[in-house]
Amino acid sequence: AQRVTQPEKLLSVFKGAPVELKCNYSYSGSPELFWYVQYSRQRLQLLLRHISRESIKGFTADLNKGETSFHLKKPFAQEEDSAMYYCALKPNQAGTALIFGKGTTLSVSS
Amino acid sequence: EPEVTQTPSHQVTQMGQEVILRCVPISNHLYFYWYRQILGQKVEFLVSFYNNEISEKSEIFDDQFSVERPDGSNFTLKIRSTKLEDSAMYFCASTLGLVDTQYFGPGTRLTVL
Numbered sequence: 282a283q284r285v286t287q288p289e290k291l292l293s294v295f296k297g298a299p300v301e302l303k304c305n306y307s308y309s310g311s312p313e314l315f316w317y318v319q320y321s322r323q324r325l326q327l328l329l330r331h332i333s334r335e336s337i338k339g340f341t342a343d344l345n346k347g348e349t350s351f352h353l354k355k356p357f358a359q360e361e362d363s364a365m366y367y368c369a370l371k372p373n374q375a376g377t378a379l380i381f382g383k384g385t386t387l388s389v390s391s
Numbered sequence: 392e393p394e395v396t397q398t399p400s401h402q403v404t405q406m407g408q409e410v411i412l413r414c415v416p417i418s419n420h421l422y423f424y425w426y427r428q429i430l431g432q433k434v435e436f437l438v439s440f441y442n443n444e445i446s447e448k449s450e451i452f453d454d455q456f457s458v459e460r461p462d463g464s465n466f467t468l469k470i471r472s473t474k475l476e477d478s479a480m481y482f483c484a485s486t487l488g489l490v491d492t493q494y495f496g497p498g499t500r501l502t503v504l
Contacts, residue, residue: 381426
């Protein structure tokens with residue numbers, strides 16, 4: 282079964298500390314992986330996708346097919362990074378559905 | 392920057408009533424989606440729509456649900472006879488192509504009493 286697991290419901294860090302939001306997936310083929318972010322009272326928006334291999338707002342994520350993971354990392358957290366982060370999987374290019382994890386709330390305090 | 396819009400932002404209805412949730416996708420997009428998120432749970436895919444047809448649907452999308460693109464701009468989700476368990480946030484999304492990023496609307500919070 283296709284599944285995305287985000288084991289942490291809440292991650293609290295201090296400003297300037299490194300951040301790693303974990304995401305593991307279950308899928309037998311070659312999925313496409315995404316991170317979406319939802320800031321307070323705003324809509325879901327794409328943060329990054331693995332095929333573009335870019336860094337957005339200092340965040341990076343590497344697809345590890347061996348560990349079936351797509352963890353989101355940032356070396357130095359900022360208070361404005363506080364938000365809900367969702368990892369999502371698209372099973373294949375022919376499909377349309379995104380399969381989401383439950384989300385992790387990141388709280389960055391000073 | 393163009394955005395997906397949804398109306399209303401909050402809908403309260405009585406159990407058994409029909410509701411229609413409305414979405415205006417980004418104007419040149421071709422693929423349209425509905426997702427829902429029950430409070431405290433994950434965002435779940437309901438249905439995708441392309442070329443005036445459903446292209447994919449989940450097990451949640453049963454006969455009580457239907458989608459329509461009644462004109463060139465709106466994309467609607469109808470729930471025929473609402474149940475308490477239909478209470479959720481409903482998100483619309485759209486993409487230009489199948490491999491492109493899905494852009495989400497702000498959501499409609501549906502409360503069934």
